[in-house]
Amino acid sequence: MILFVIGLLVLVGGFIFAGMAFSNEGTSFGIGSTVVALLLGGGLIGVSCVYAQDAGEVIVLKNFGGSIVDRPSVDAGFHVKAPWQDTITYDTRNNVISYVGDGGEDYDGGTARGNQVTINDKNGASANIDIQVNYSLDPKKAVDLYRDYGKQENFVKAVAAVDVRSVPREVAGSFDTIQLLTQRGEYADAVEKALKAKWEDFGLEVTQVSVQEIRYPKSITDKYAEAQAAEVEKQKALNAQETAKVEAETRKIEAQGEADANKVLNESLTDKVLMQHYIDALAGADSLTIVPDGSQPIIKTE
Structure with missing residues (x-):
């Protein structure tokens, strides 16, 4: 214009x-x-009268006087417009809202950056999280967003960035301290599900939610470490008990097997069997001397 x-x-x-x-x-x-x-x-x-459009962008045309062309331009390349029309660009993909550490607040189109998000879990404990949300915009919704919020940056400030702070706080109330420390992936999935439901009417599609870190105060992490150490020692003791139980059972089985073998052997050695073994042994001797039962023979050796 x-x-x-x-x-x-x-x-x-x-x-x-x-x-x-x-x-x-x-x-x-x-x-x-x-x-x-x-x-x-x-x-x-x-x-x-000419404007260029990059891939991943949608152009909304605004007439002199403020009226909006209902059909946005969605194809990349050069396009023709009336000279009294202004172009408003919306990024449709690769939009990122990232809240990490103590970073300063910054907005650029569909992208926003800021400092960490503070949450309270189910137990009432407070923690700081680093979170990043990647999302895309349905080009067909660009006209409605411009009509309601103006430029994309205004929409991000008023809606998207606010939700990326509020939704993780709401979801954290369903997780206790141990769950947040050990199930970060499940927490990120729950945040993603909640954001998808909240952004559906705006034409925003969540492509990824990444909870990069959850930082509790040192007093809480120390107690968690102690509990983990106690759990490890408990598991070691249970494993030792199980090992001793198995070894005792093994010895019992071995003893029972030996006793059963001895019993079978004893039952098989009858008087007749023993006498037969005795006769077989005498038969194999080189010299044989028969001594009457009850006598006291004298054997001379040279």
Whole structure:
């Protein structure tokens, strides 16, 4: 719009110079200046009728007077518009809202940055989190957003950035301290689900929620570390008990097996069996001396 106004003024000035030059039989310099003015003015007006659009952008056209063209431009490339129309750009993809550490507040189109978010969990304990939300915008919703909020930056300040702070706080109330310390992924999934539901009517699609860190006061993390150490020692004791139980059971089984074997052996050694073994042993001897039962033989050895 500004280029159009400037071009129009230059073009009018060129016509004025042209009239003065011809009426007063102006010099070649005056005629040349007139031609330059006319060309410059026409060029500025022509440029004001063309705009370029990058991939990942949607252009909303606003007429002089404030009315909005209902159909936004969604295709990348060069486009033609009326010279009295202004272009408003909305980023449709790769938008990031990031709250990390003690960073300062900053807004740029659909992107926002700021400091960490403070939450309170189910147990009432306070923690600071670093969170990043990646989202995209449905191009068809750009006209409605501009009509309600103006530029994209205004919408981000009023809605998106506020929600990225408020929703994690609301969701944290459903998680206790231990869950937040040990189930960060589940917490991030719950935040993502809540944001998707809240942003659906705005045409925003959440592509990723990343909770990069959850920082509790040292007093809480120390107690958690102690509890973890106690749990490890408890598990070690339970494992030792289980090992001792298995070893005792093994020894019992081995003893029972030995007793059963001895029982079978004893039951198999009857008097007849023992006598047969005795006879078999005598039969295999090199010399045999039969001594009556109850006698006391004298054996002479040399």
